[in-house]
Amino acid sequence: MKEVNLPPGQRERPDFPRFGLNPFAQRLDRVTEEFELEIGGLMREPLVLRSLDFEELERVEMVRDFHCVTTWTTRGLRWSGWRFRDVYQHLLLPRLPADARVAIAVFRCQDGFRARLPLKDVLAEDVLLADRLNREPLGLKHGAPLRLVAPAHYGYKNPKHLRRIDLWADRDPTRFPGPRWMEHPRARVAFEERGRWLPGRLLRFLYRPLIASTVYRFQRALDEKRISG
Numbered sequence: 571m572k573e574v575n576l577p578p579g580q581r582e583r584p585d586f587p588r589f590g591l592n593p594f595a596q597r598l599d600r601v602t603e604e605f606e607l608e609i610g611g612l613m614r615e616p617l618v619l620r621s622l623d624f625e626e627l628e629r630v631e632m633v634r635d636f637h638c639v640t641t642w643t644t645r646g647l648r649w650s651g652w653r654f655r656d657v658y659q660h661l662l663l664p665r666l667p668a669d670a671r672v673a674i675a676v677f678r679c680q681d682g683f684r685a686r687l688p689l690k691d692v693l694a695e696d697v698l699l700a701d702r703l704n705r706e707p708l709g710l711k712h713g714a715p716l717r718l719v720a721p722a723h724y725g726y727k728n729p730k731h732l733r734r735i736d737l738w739a740d741r742d743p744t745r746f747p748g749p750r751w752m753e754h755p756r757a758r759v760a761f762e763e764r765g766r767w768l769p770g771r772l773l774r775f776l777y778r779p780l781i782a783s784t785v786y787r788f789q790r791a792l793d794e795k796r797i798s799g
């Protein structure tokens with residue numbers, strides 16, 4: 571059964587659940603709403619960005635569907651924040667060595683989650699560092715203080731609770747915090763790049779049975795912290 575206008579293998583959900591790899595459900599305690607983003611890797615000197623630093627950039631609003639690799643899709647989310655491209659050009663590029671050849675960006679999160687993407691992918695027009703969702707502050711449920719929104723890529727390339735971004739030339743010295751076959755280097759939704767080794771069409775069927783219990787586990791963690799939304 572194919573749903574109209576949805577990418578291959580995706581099915582619409584009416585809600586937008588908090589979601590992720592199971593171990594991260596319990597790590598909400600580590601998360602603060604304080605806006606302090608470290609930048610490292612090839613930078614000439616370590617840099618810390620605060621919300622004031624973003625004020626010189628244009629605030630952008632965008633409405634996009636959100637696609638989790640496990641096949642659920644939430645439609646029409648309204649994000650607000652700053653284009654990663656603008657942050658890169660105005661705040662990061664001037665502080666990189668002139669001969670730096672950045673090829674990948676590694677995003678580290680307060681809960682220990684990590685995501686990496688080729689620089690060319692995060693420089694796309696619709697990739698945001700977002701601090702607002704549906705005209706409200708993001709909140710801990712969906713990634714406060716700041717999350718990456720990369721709508722052309724599966725949810726696991728949309729890291730929440732950003733703490734640090736490292737820019738590297740080619741090889742990323744970190745690794746994905748899950749079984750390796752889960753991570754595709756680009757994870758583009760349109761090409762069904764769900765995992766690196768197994769075909770996307772097969773992974774659909776392996777992932778679907780995990781959705782309900784994961785949603786439940788993440789919701790329970792929110793309930794314990796009495797976070798609504």
Ligand SMILES: Nc1nc2c(c(=O)[nH]1)N[C@H]1C(S)=C(S)[C@@H](COP(=O)(O)O)O[C@H]1N2
Nearest residue numbers: 587588589590594638679683712725729730
């Ligand atoms: N910090 C962090 N970011 C994360 C995750 C996580 O567990 N921790 N899970 C990823 C996955 S698999 C998905 S589908 C989305 C879910 O975003 P949501 O919780 O706002 O729905 O966050 C992504 N970013």
Ligand SMILES: [Mo]
Nearest residue numbers: 638639725726
């Ligand atoms: Mo996901």
